[in-house]
Amino acid sequence: MTDFGDIINAIGDLGPFQKWLVLMLSLANFLTAFPMFGQVFMVLDVPHHCKTSWIYAISPNLTEEQQRNLTIPRNTQGSYEECLMYTPVNWDIDSVVEYGLNVTKKCQEGWVYSSEQNPTLVTQFDLVCDRKELNDISQSIYMLGLLLGAVVFGSLSDRIGRRPIILLSMLIMGAFGVGAAFVPNFYVYIILRCLVGAAVSGIFIGILALGTEWVGVPYRTHAVIVTHCCFSIGQMVLAGLAYGVRNWRLLQIAGSAPVFCLFFYIWVLPESARWLMTKEKVKEAKKLLQKAASVNRRTISPELLDQLTPEKKVKSGNILDLFLKKRLRKVTLVMAYVWFVNSLVYYGLSLNVGSFGLDIYLTQLVFGAVEIPARFGCIFLLQWFGRKKCQGCFLLLGGAMCLIITGIPKDLPVVVTTLAVIGKFAIAASFSISYVYSAELFPTIIRQTGVGLCSMSSRVGGIISPLIGLLDKYDPAIPMAIFGSTPMIAGILCFLLPETRGKELQDHTEEAKESQW
Numbered sequence: 001m002t003d004f005g006d007i008i009n010a011i012g013d014l015g016p017f018q019k020w021l022v023l024m025l026s027l028a029n030f031l032t033a034f035p036m037f038g039q040v041f042m043v044l045d046v047p048h049h050c051k052t053s054w055i056y057a058i059s060p061n062l063t064e065e066q067q068r069n070l071t072i073p074r075n076t077q078g079s080y081e082e083c084l085m086y087t088p089v090n091w092d093i094d095s096v097v098e099y100g101l102n103v104t105k106k107c108q109e110g111w112v113y114s115s116e117q118n119p120t121l122v123t124q125f126d127l128v129c130d131r132k133e134l135n136d137i138s139q140s141i142y143m144l145g146l147l148l149g150a151v152v153f154g155s156l157s158d159r160i161g162r163r164p165i166i167l168l169s170m171l172i173m174g175a176f177g178v179g180a181a182f183v184p185n186f187y188v189y190i191i192l193r194c195l196v197g198a199a200v201s202g203i204f205i206g207i208l209a210l211g212t213e214w215v216g217v218p219y220r221t222h223a224v225i226v227t228h229c230c231f232s233i234g235q236m237v238l239a240g241l242a243y244g245v246r247n248w249r250l251l252q253i254a255g256s257a258p259v260f261c262l263f264f265y266i267w268v269l270p271e272s273a274r275w276l277m278t279k280e281k282v283k284e285a286k287k288l289l290q291k292a293a294s295v296n297r298r299t300i301s302p303e304l305l306d307q308l309t310p311e312k313k314v315k316s317g318n319i320l321d322l323f324l325k326k327r328l329r330k331v332t333l334v335m336a337y338v339w340f341v342n343s344l345v346y347y348g349l350s351l352n353v354g355s356f357g358l359d360i361y362l363t364q365l366v367f368g369a370v371e372i373p374a375r376f377g378c379i380f381l382l383q384w385f386g387r388k389k390c391q392g393c394f395l396l397l398g399g400a401m402c403l404i405i406t407g408i409p410k411d412l413p414v415v416v417t418t419l420a421v422i423g424k425f426a427i428a429a430s431f432s433i434s435y436v437y438s439a440e441l442f443p444t445i446i447r448q449t450g451v452g453l454c455s456m457s458s459r460v461g462g463i464i465s466p467l468i469g470l471l472d473k474y475d476p477a478i479p480m481a482i483f484g485s486t487p488m489i490a491g492i493l494c495f496l497l498p499e500t501r502g503k504e505l506q507d508h509t510e511e512a513k514e515s516q517w
Contacts, residue, residue, distance in 0.1 A: 004273075004274055004277065004308075005216070005217065006304070007273075007289060007300070007304065007305075007308060008214075008215075008216045009216055010293070010298065010300050010301075010304060011289060011292045011293040011296055011298050011300060012216070012292075012293075012296040012298050013215065013216025013217070013218050013219050014215055014216060014218075014219040014222070014223075015292075015295065015296030015297075015298065016295050016296055016297075017214075017291075017292040017295040017296050018214055018215050018216075018219070018223070018292075018296075020295075021210060021211075021214055021269075021270065022211065022215070022223045022226055022227065024262075024265060024268070024269060025207045025210060025211055025223075025227050026226055026227045026229075026230035027230070027262060028166065028170060028203055028207060028259075028262065028265075029203070029204075029207055029227045029228070029230050029231045029234070030230040030231065030233060030234040030237075031173075031234065031258055031259050031262075032173070032200050032203055032204070032231060032234065033231055033232075033233075033234025033235045033237070033238050033368075034177075034234070034238055034241075034255030034256065035142075035173060035177060035193075035196050035197070035200050035255070035256070036200065037235060037238055037364070038238060038242070038251065038252070038255045039121070039135075039138070039139065039142075039193070040360070040364070041238075041242035041251065041360065041361075041364075042120050042121040042122075042248040042251065042252070043120065043121050043122050043127060043135045044120060044122070044360065045122075046113055046114070046117055046120060046122050046123055046128070047082075047113070047114055048082055048111045048112060048113050048128055049068065049072050049080045049081070049082055049085075049111065049112055050071075050072060050081075050082075050083070050084065050085035050107035050108075050109070050110075050111060050112070051107065051109040051110045051111055051112050052067060052068075052071035052072065052085050052086075052088075052109070053109060054071075054088040054109070055067055055070060055071050055088075055093075055096070058091070058092065058093050058096070059093035062093075068080055070086075070096055070097065070100075070101070071085055071086050071101070072084075072085055072086070073085075073086060073104050081104075082111075082128065082129065083106060083107060083128070083129035083130070084104045084105070084106065084107070085104065085105060085106075085107055085108070086101035086102070086103065086104055086105075087101065087103040087104065087105050089101065106129070106130070107129060110126060111126055111128055111129075118246035118247050118248075119247050119248055119249065120246075120248045121135070121186070121189070121248050122135075124186075124248065125185065125186035125189075127186070134186060134190075136466050137190070138186070138189070138190045138193060139466060140463050140466060140467075141190050141193065141194050141197075142193045142194060142196070142197040143197065143459050143462040143463040144194060144197070144459070144463060145193065145194035145195060145196065145197025145198040145200075145201070146197040146198065146200060146201045146455075146458075146459040146462065147201075147456050147459035147460060147462075147463070148194075148197075148198050148201075149169075149197060149198030149199060149200065149201025149202050149205075150201045150205065150452045150453075150455035150456040150458075150459055151452060151456050152198065152202075153165050153169065153198070153201060153202035153205055153206070153452065154205050154449055154451060154452015154453065154455065154456075155319075155449055155452060157202075157205055157206055157209060157452075158275075158445075158446065158447070158449050161271050161272070161275060161276075162206045162209040162210050162213075162271060162272045162275060163206075163210075163269055163270065163271040163272075165202050165205070165206045166202070166203060166206035166207065166210070166265070166269065167265060167266060167269065168199075168202065169199040169200070169201075169202030169203045169206065170199070170203060170259050170262060170265070171199075172195060172196070172198070172199035172202075173196055173199035173200060173203065173256070173259055174256055174257065174259035174260050176192045176195045176196050176199070177192075177196050177252065177255070177256025177257075177259070178252070178253055178256045178257055179192055180192040180193060180196070180252055180256070181248075181249040181250075181252035181253045181256070182249070196256075201455060201459070204455065205451060205452055205455060207227055208224065208435055208439055208451060209272060209275070209439075209447065209451075210270075210272055211223040211224050211227060212224065212436075212439040212440070213272040213273075213274040213275065213444070214270070214272065214273070214274075214292075220436070220439075220440070221378070221379055221382045221383065221436050222379050224432065224435050224436045224439070225375050225376060225378050225379045225432055225436070228371075228375045228431075228432045228435070229371075229372050229375050229376050231371075232368050232369075232371035232372045232375060232428075233368070233372070234368075235364060235367065235368030235371070236364075236365050236368035236369055238255070238364065238368070239361045239362070239364035239365040239368065240361075240365075241254060241255065242361060242364070243361045270288055270291075270292075271284070271288065273285045273288045273289050273292075274444055275444065276288070277308070278444055278445050282308070285308070286305055286308065289305070289308075290305075319446075319449055319453065321446055322442075322446065322449070322450055322453065328442075328450075330496065330497075331441045331442070331450075331497060331498075332450060332453065332454075334493045334494065334496060334497055335434065335437070335438050335441065335450075335454050335497075336453060336454050336457040337457070337489075337490055337493065338391065338395070338430075338434050338454075338490045338493070338494065339434055339438075339454040339455065339457045339458035339461070340457040340458060340460060340461040341395065341461065341486045341487045341489075341490040342395075342427060342430055342431045342434055342458060342461070342487075343431075343458040343459065343460075343461035343462045343465065344461035344462070344464060344465050344468070344482075344483065344486060345398060345399075345402065345423070345427045345465075345483045345486065345487055346424075346427050346428070346431060347461075347462050347465040347466070348465045348468060348469065348479065348482075348483045349402075349420055349423055349424050349427065349483070350367065350424075352420065352469075353367065366421075367424065370421055370424055370425050370428070371424070371425075371428040373425070374424075374425045374426070374428040374429040374432070375428060375429060375432045377429065378390065378429050378432050378433055378436075381429075382433065382436065382501065383501070386499050386501040387433065387436065387437040387440065387499060387500050387501055388437075388494055388495060388497055388498070388499050390429075390433050391430060391433045391434060391437055391491075391494045391497075392491045392492070392494035392495050393491065394426045394427070394429045394430040394433065394491075395426070395427075395430050395487040395488070395490045395491030395494065396487070396488060396491035396492075397422070397423075397426040398423045398424075398426035398427040398430060398487050399483075399484045399485065399486070399487035399488035399490075399491060400484070400488070401419045401420070401422045401423035401426065401484070402419075402423050402480050402481075402483040402484030402487070403480070403481065403484030403485065403488070404419055404484075405419050405420065405423075405480045405484075406477040406480045406481050406484065410476075427487070430487075434454070435451075437497075437500065438450065438451050438454050439451060440500035441497070441498070441500060468482055468483070
């Protein structure tokens with residue numbers, strides 16, 4: 001059996017066929033930015049106060065200002081309380097004006113928002129006061145969807161192929177994303193968001209597989225990083241889209257519907273020839289390879305293709321192989337922790353965007369922009385210094401920035417912001433590297449299962465991240481201390497892993513034993 005890397009080299013490591021494939025994968029990744037971050041713009045803080053229409057039964061001719069003065073208490077800053085009202089009484093209006101009301105209670109009839117306010121999730125479903133936590137819960141459930149998608153689609157991709165998983169995930173993301181714009185209540189919205197999250201995870205996993213299994217070794221990193229840069233560009237475009245479309249339902253449709261423009265992928269998106277070979281589908285694999293060679297204007301000799309035959313018995317990998325084999329166990333545990341930390345700190349820093357002192361639209365633009373040089377720079381750094389050093393050093397840098405922030409006074413926001421941007425830069429780079437590194441560390445037969453497990457670990461970090469932010473009520477330094485210490489540990493552990501720069505992908509778990517790990 002000839003080495004599959006020789007076949008890829010014969011058809012071209014990065015010819016027109018692979019470039020077209022990377023472009024298609026990048027477009028799909030670009031569109032996942034909206035479901036990941038779009039909700040942030042639908043739950044902006046909105047001025048509100050309790051609805052106190054009860055007083056109109058006593059005096060129907062009151063102005064809105066008079067109504068608020070008589071029925072809504074003021075806080076220490078002199079503004080109206082947003083979640084408290086005076087307890088209704090059976091007095092006449094003169095008695096209410098003369099003696100005033102003193103007993104307060106939580107809002108009973110709902111809330112009143114500015115008439116000039118565009119419809120948002122907050123105003124549509126009253127996500128304020130005691131219901132405000134539903135927003136955080138919905139984000140956690142979306143992350144849970146990402147986790148479930150990593151488990152389900154990671155394993156399915158190894159079984160039924162990369163192509164059907166990407167197509168199915170895109171359909172789910174578009175259908176339920178648009179459907180979320182027409183929900184009758186917030187609980188249905190949460191369920192649909194969970195399903196969209198699972199689909200996004202399936203897209204991420206499928207993109208990683210095709211990007212690494214079709215592109216030759218010298219350009220493997222480029223392919224993955226380019227798709228990640230498009231995700232960052234998607235974040236920047238999201239800022240402009242959200243700025244222009246303030247109605248949450250229209251924004252939901254505008255951000256979800258474009259995925260249907262990629263319906264032509266049904267006819268043009270190829271399956272992974274490497275995966276086909278591991279499943280003994282030799283004829284289909286050869287046909288795809290010949291097509292790729294034709295597009296790249298290369299010729300594969302019949303002798304070389306004839307040598308491309310699978311082993312007589314192809315042992316399917318399973319999740320137990322990740323832990324029963326010593327070297328794979330080390331790789332699995334370390335990389336799972338790295339992915340966990342990447343997600344934990346990435347979303348942890350993103351939740352503190354208010355420290356920039358800019359409006360949310362400009363902040364989103366900056367956070368998206370800073371990721372592009374972070375991810376694009378990895379293309380060169382990974383070639384110069386290797387995967388292991390880059391992964392470890394970026395984690396150490398991101399952790400160091402977070403730890404330094406814990407010692408900076410709050411009255412130095414520029415310093416804090418600068419450190420946070422550097423930390424976000426480092427963690428974004430670390431995230432991209434972990435995709436490349438993981439795809440190279442796990443054998444093909446179990447690659448998607450391994451990456452799916454790491455992705456699952458990442459989503460656990462995403463779910464926990466908002467909860468860590470709640471610890472600041474005990475000490476403001478606690479969250480940043482956690483966001484700083486965890487990547488420091490991960491950075492050190494990375495130096496226990498093998499280097500994969502310039503090495504061919506392993507196809508079977510048995511090869512891992514014989515490799516130079």
